[in-house]
Structures are given as C-alpha cells and as structure tokens.
Amino acid sequence: MSSAAKKRFSLTPKEYQSLAKKREPARPILQNCIRAFLSGGVICLIGQAISTLFQTYAGMTQEQAGLPTIVILILLSVILTSLGVYDKIAQWAGAGSAVPVTGFANSMASAAIEHRSEGIVLGIATRMFKLAGAVVVFGTVSAFVVAVVHWIIGTGGQS
Amino acid sequence: MKLGKQTWLFQEPPVIISRAAVVGPDEGEGPLGKDFDIIHDDPFVGEKSWEKAERKLLEEAALLAVQKADMSIDQVDLFIGGDLLNQIISATFASRTFGIPYLGVFGACSTSMESLALAALTVSTKFADYALAGTSSHNSTAERQFRYPTEYGSQKPPTAQNTATGAGAALVARKGQGPRITCATIGKIVDMGITDPFNMGAAMAPAAADTIKTHLADRGVSPGFYDLIVTGDLGAVGSTMVRELFAHSGVPIEETTYDDCGLLLYDREKQQVFAGGSGCACSAAVTYGHLLKRMEQGELKRILVVATGSLQSPLTIQQKESIPGIAHAVALEYGGGQ
Numbered sequence: 001m002s003s004a005a006k007k008r009f010s011l012t013p014k015e016y017q018s019l020a021k022k023r024e025p026a027r028p029i030l031q032n033c034i035r036a037f038l039s040g041g042v043i044c045l046i047g048q049a050i051s052t053l054f055q056t057y058a059g060m061t062q063e064q065a066g067l068p069t070i071v072i073l074i075l076l077s078v079i080l081t082s083l084g085v086y087d088k089i090a091q092w093a094g095a096g097s098a099v100p101v102t103g104f105a106n107s108m109a110s111a112a113i114e115h116r117s118e119g120i121v122l123g124i125a126t127r128m129f130k131l132a133g134a135v136v137v138f139g140t141v142s143a144f145v146v147a148v149v150h151w152i153i154g155t156g157g158q159s
Numbered sequence: 160m161k162l163g164k165q166t167w168l169f170q171e172p173p174v175i176i177s178r179a180a181v182v183g184p185d186e187g188e189g190p191l192g193k194d195f196d197i198i199h200d201d202p203f204v205g206e207k208s209w210e211k212a213e214r215k216l217l218e219e220a221a222l223l224a225v226q227k228a229d230m231s232i233d234q235v236d237l238f239i240g241g242d243l244l245n246q247i248i249s250a251t252f253a254s255r256t257f258g259i260p261y262l263g264v265f266g267a268c269s270t271s272m273e274s275l276a277l278a279a280l281t282v283s284t285k286f287a288d289y290a291l292a293g294t295s296s297h298n299s300t301a302e303r304q305f306r307y308p309t310e311y312g313s314q315k316p317p318t319a320q321n322t323a324t325g326a327g328a329a330l331v332a333r334k335g336q337g338p339r340i341t342c343a344t345i346g347k348i349v350d351m352g353i354t355d356p357f358n359m360g361a362a363m364a365p366a367a368a369d370t371i372k373t374h375l376a377d378r379g380v381s382p383g384f385y386d387l388i389v390t391g392d393l394g395a396v397g398s399t400m401v402r403e404l405f406a407h408s409g410v411p412i413e414e415t416t417y418d419d420c421g422l423l424l425y426d427r428e429k430q431q432v433f434a435g436g437s438g439c440a441c442s443a444a445v446t447y448g449h450l451l452k453r454m455e456q457g458e459l460k461r462i463l464v465v466a467t468g469s470l471q472s473p474l475t476i477q478q479k480e481s482i483p484g485i486a487h488a489v490a491l492e493y494g495g496g497q
Contacts, residue, residue: 013350
C-alpha cells in the first residue's frame with residue numbers, strides 16, 4: 001500500500017496523515033474549556049439552589065437534601081432530553097453538560113428514547129445502559145479499589 | 160467499451176429521462192432548497208421510526224421519478240439501489256413496495272453513482288429497457304447506527320459532517336430527452352490510514368483523487384474537458400485534502416470548476432453542519448435535484464460526478480481499523496451531439 005500510494009500521489013500514507021492533521025481545523029480547546037467551566041458551573045449552581053430550597057423550606061439537613069436534589073436534576077435532564085434540547089445544549093457546553101449527573105441521565109434517557117422502536121424489553125431495557133454501562137462498570141471498579149486501599153491503610157471506614 | 164483499466168465508455172450513451180430529489184427540513188432550508196421536488200418539514204415524514212422515514216423518502220423519490228416520465232413502476236425493468244444502513248434495509252424494503260426486480264448495492268455514500276453507473280450498464284447492454292437508480296440517507300438513522308442516540312449530548316468536532324436527510328432517484332433509458340451518461344469510472348478502495356470517523360472527508364479524499372486521476376487518464380482528457388467536477392461528500396476538510404492531492408499528483412484542477420456536494424447542500428455559515436454534508440442523499444439529491452437542473456437550463460454541458468464513500472462500520476472503528484475510501488465517477492453530458 002505504502003509504495004502504491006507513493007506512486008499514485010507521491011505521498012506515503014504517513015505523509016498523508018500528517019498533512020491531513022495539519023489541514024484539519026483545530027478544535028477550539030480554550031473556548032471549549034471556558035464553555036464547559038461556565039455551563040458545568042451553572043448546572044452545579046442550579047443544584048445548589050435546589051438543595052438550599054430544600055434546607056430552607058422543607059427543614060432538611062444538608063445531607064438529607066442531597067438525594068432529592070439529585071432526583072430533581074435527573075428529572076430536569078430527562079425532560080430536556082425528551083424535548084430534544086439537551087443535545088443542543090451539549091454541542092455548546094461540551095464536557096460542562098456531560099460530566100454532571102445530568103449528563104448521565106441524558107445518556108440513559110436518549111438511549112431509551114432511541115431504542116423504543118425495538119420494543120420495551122429488547123429495545124428500552126436492554127439498550128438503556130448502552131452508554132451509561134461503562135460509567136457504572138468503572139464507577140464500581142474504582143469504588144472497589146478505593147475500598148481496598150482504605151481497608152489496607154486500616155482506617156476501617158471510621159476515618 | 161473499456162477504456163484503460165477502470166472506465167466504461169458507453170458507445171450509445173443511456174439517457175436520464177427523469178429524476179427526483181426528496182429532502183428533509185435542513186436540506187430544504189439550505190441554498191439549493193428550490194431545486195428539490197419535495198421538502199419534508201417533519202424529519203419523521205409521518206412515520207413511526209427513523210428507518211421507516213428514510214424508506215419513505217426513497218420510495219417517494221423513486222416513484223416520483225417514474226411518474227415524471229409518465230410511466231408506472233411496473234414498466235421499469237430493474238431497480239438498483241442501496242443506502243447506509245445495515246443490510247441496506249431502506250433500499251430493500253422500498254423494493255418490496257415496488258415489486259420489480261432489484262439489485263441491492265452498497266458503496267456507503269458512493270452508492271449514488273455506483274447505482275447510476277450500473278443502471279447505465281444494464282440499459283446500454285440491453286439487459287434492461289428502463290433501469291431506476293436510487294439511494295437515500297437520513298440524519299437520524301445514520302446518527303443512531305454510526306454514532307450515538309440522536310438525543311445524546313455529545314460535542315462534535317469541526318471536522319465532523321452532517322448526514323443529509325433525503326433521497327434521490329434517476330430513471331435511465333436508451334433513448335429520450337435528458338442528460339446522457341457517457342462514461343463511468345469504477346473506483347478502487349484507497350486507504351491512507353485515517354482512523355478518525357469524525358474526519359471522513361480526509362479518509363475519502365485519496366479515493367476521490369485516485370478515481371478522478373484515473374478517469375482523466377483513461378479518457379485521455381484534462382480537467383478542462385468538464386465544466387464542473389464535483390465530489391460527493393468530502394466537505395470542507397476533504398475538499399482541501401483532495402486539492403492537496405491534485406497538486407501532489409499533477410492534476411491541473413484549476414482548468415475547471417471543482418466543487419463538492421457536501422459544501423453545496425448547506426449554508427455552513429448559518430446551519431450547524433460542521434465541515435459540510437455527507438450521506439448517500441447528499442450527492443444524490445444535489446446531483447438529481449440541482450446539477451441536472453443546471454444542465455437542463457444549459458448552464459452546464461459536461462460534468463463529472465464523483466461520489467465518495469467511506470466504508471467503515473462502528474465495529475471496524477472500535478477494532479482500530481483505518482477507514483477504507485472509495486469513489487465512483489459518472490460523466491454526464493447534455494445538449495450537442497444527438
């Protein structure tokens with residue numbers, strides 16, 4: 001292939017690949033970082049506001065408010081996904097909308113919506129974890145590793 | 160008649176007696192909107208799944224092309240079609256509706272010219288009196304098969320391309336009014352080792368350059384022989400690369416107008432399509448809707464349409480294979496001669 005390509009284009013595949021790399025429009029990394037920072041921050045700010053509301057008006061402690069706050073964020077994300085808005089936000093926000101819990105909810109809801117046409121069991125239920133599955137696997141594995149380290153150091157969960 | 164190793168010269172050039180292009184909302188809003196026969200505002204086209212929607216687009220384009228020739232589908236001898244989906248389901252299920260002999264072909268986005276070249280071949284050899292070539296793609300079926308669920312929030316890089324929603328069909332006959340198919344060059348797989356599925360333009364550009372160079376050499380002409388040489392869906396990145404390759408291999412492309420269907424289909428300033436359009440419908444709708452119309456209006460006499468295909472699957476990408484590219488060229492002429 002290499003010599004054939006050389007003969008055809010007077011370029012080896014390697015040379016072509018580096019030329020393609022050079023001509024590729026650069027990803028706007030700085031802009032992506034700023035947008036991710038802003039959008040991720042806004043999502044966290046909304047979370048904080050919800051948590052504060054639970055503490056102020058429902059008499060919950062900070063710890064108690066955690067769970068319902070996450071539930072509401074997930075619900076918001078699923079609603080935005082269903083309305084076809086979340087993917088548009090994500091093109092702008094990038095990692096800012098992918099990393100928080102809303103991104104996880106979007107990955108499950110979008111897969112569920114997409115595979116509805118293949119039925120409830122083999123479509124929705126089987127495919128729902130198509131993207132989220134990896135997060136669950138690596139989350140569990142890393143939790144296990146941390147637990148083992150914790151156990152060896154000997155703080156025994158009491159810290 | 161064979162010219163060189165890869166080019167078919169049709170001594171009695173078959174004629175595209177009618178054609179149709181059907182598109183989705185984004186394509187309709189693009190600069191070529193007025194050239195398409197049907198523009199759907201609803202990406203579901205009134206169907207229940209994306210796949211059924213794509214199939215309907217293809218059925219509409221094919222049946223409309225036949226209807227425009229004052230014929231019925233039963234009078235057509237052969238349908239040659241394909242699409243991007245697994246087991247080319249759009250073309251196959253559309254053929255179930257048509258109920259006529261069917262040849263399914265796959266060349267990814269090069270299917271438009273692959274099917275047109277084969278239709279011309281069957282007609283010119285008299286194995287068919289009327290052959291219908293058609294292809295389709297749908298943004299959401301492609302997203303879901305090749306990338307992520309349509310509503311999943313992932314950020315696309317500037318090299319990505321937007322799969323066009325639509326379908327195009329052309330009815331080919333031995334005699335009649337319309338652009339003549341004079342020549343076809345069947346491409347080879349060219350793989351220069353590009354592995355990024357979000358940069359298909361760069362992956363397909365070498366195949367396009369190879370087919371164009373071979374076509375010109377086989378036919379013994381230079382680019383200036385054509386009023387327009389147009390590639391299928393290289394987009395902004397791929398057309399830059401193909402120009403680089405022309406420069407490296409000494410093809411004087413500046414003699415003619417070179418353009419790309421992926422750049423013609425959308426307004427990249429206003430529409431979020433990244434490097435441009437892609438998909439079977441991109442070259443099919445632009446050629447059958449826009450370019451043939453320009454030929455009929457006398458703006459273009461001789462054009463070379465080079466449909467490009469990137470033949471990867473999600474499986475081969477995950478197994479770290481590079482992306483094989485292919486390009487098939489069809490030369491069209493209008494007026495003069497006959």
